[in-house]
Amino acid sequence: MGAELTRRFDTGQFDDRYPYVRVGHGPETLLVIPGIGDAMFDGEYGRTDAVTTAATFRRFLADYTVYLVSRPRGLEDRRSIDAMARDYERVLADHVGAASVLGLSMGGLIAQELARERPDLVERLVLGVSGCRLAEGGRPIVRELHRLALEGEWTEIRARLYEAMFTGAWRRIVPTLSQAVGRIRPPDPAEPRDVPISFDAVRDYDGTDRLEEIEPRTLVIGGTADPFFPAAILRETHEGLPDGQLETFTGARHGVFLERKEGFDNRVREFLEDEVTQIREK
Template structure:
């Protein structure tokens, strides 16, 4: 029997969760990417039921939490701010489960690194999905352009540019066309527009290379072979500098490799978590 829940955890973190009743002694906490800042910020009651099929391969062993960042991020939001609030949320989850494994997607992976380094008591194993110790230098103009769109509240152009960076298939063409036409009238709006550009500034400023050796937890870096934001050299170096780090790359995939190659991602992650 499936049990789902939505609400807010300490640190003002909205969340949705799904678990199989009687199982889920461990928690799998998913920290999302930039797109997390681009929706209203509360999960409707049915969200857990939507979450469950996507993470079905984990529900035999885990209670899965999708943990959003707080709304109303402070100016200059940085790793210290991120750890301060995420720590509170993870402590609340830890009270209910014997251990926590973290999957950090893109920006969520930057936060996940800092949590695993500073609070190894709260992170048993870490997966960095489409993430690394910093964004690639060649990607900085793209991220700056996304920041410009955010400051202009041009959400259709921002989402269109993200789609091009994320997908290697027809979605890289179809999504921008839809977003720039009928999609302009139906796409969700951010609860706090400043959260979007502050999240992008966070990604631009973050560089954890010199701190990777301090991550004590087993870490899997999963990325796309054509990811323009965290390309293979960044992914490989990230894994190499973590004492117990491994890397897995999906050929041909871009910045949404965890989604584009979901079967491969789930297979690699399950093998890593079960080792």
């Protein structure tokens, strides 16, 4: 990634409520809605976060202006996925404009409701490692993570999430490294209550009977061995959409977007570029 791209970034808060990072300089816009780890964020993006975001989305930066937007700190009055989606509606309507939307994990649940309520603001929708509901097999993990959140065990939560994300040797190495780092510099959520609230929101969400109301063309993409949104949930989500595509990575878990990053990013780009062409030809 060239120095020119790394210089093109901005950080701040929309309406003094929604922390964001903007990277890239492309003519198209991509809004990224992060997963549940966002609840353990301290609420302030800095230069290091911008450089990390630019590196994460480097394959998109020439053609897209990428906005990574966090949820507000303090979710007591917006405990449901629906309420969180209304926050992102405000961000798009008041600041970013219509955009393609990539929702990751919990962010994908929010993105579904955003697209259902405001198809005029969502040009294309990507549900990354996400589906219409949490799988039954993932519920015990979420319950345990919720318990740990009530006890403020942030380092342990992060390690457990990493265990659910990776395969092979990485599944052993990354959680262990995370715990070692956490003893020196543990996660520091700006609002600790946001963490159990977020786990509750994921557990309670079920958009199965509303999938047919999602108008934007949608890509459902994830790993078949994901404990939260496995192959059966990905297929169920795809089959319920009026205009959907499905891409699965055999044997991959919840961190497929990191562990098989090149394939994941290439498929997302292919989907977005195909849509951009169709929109321009209308």
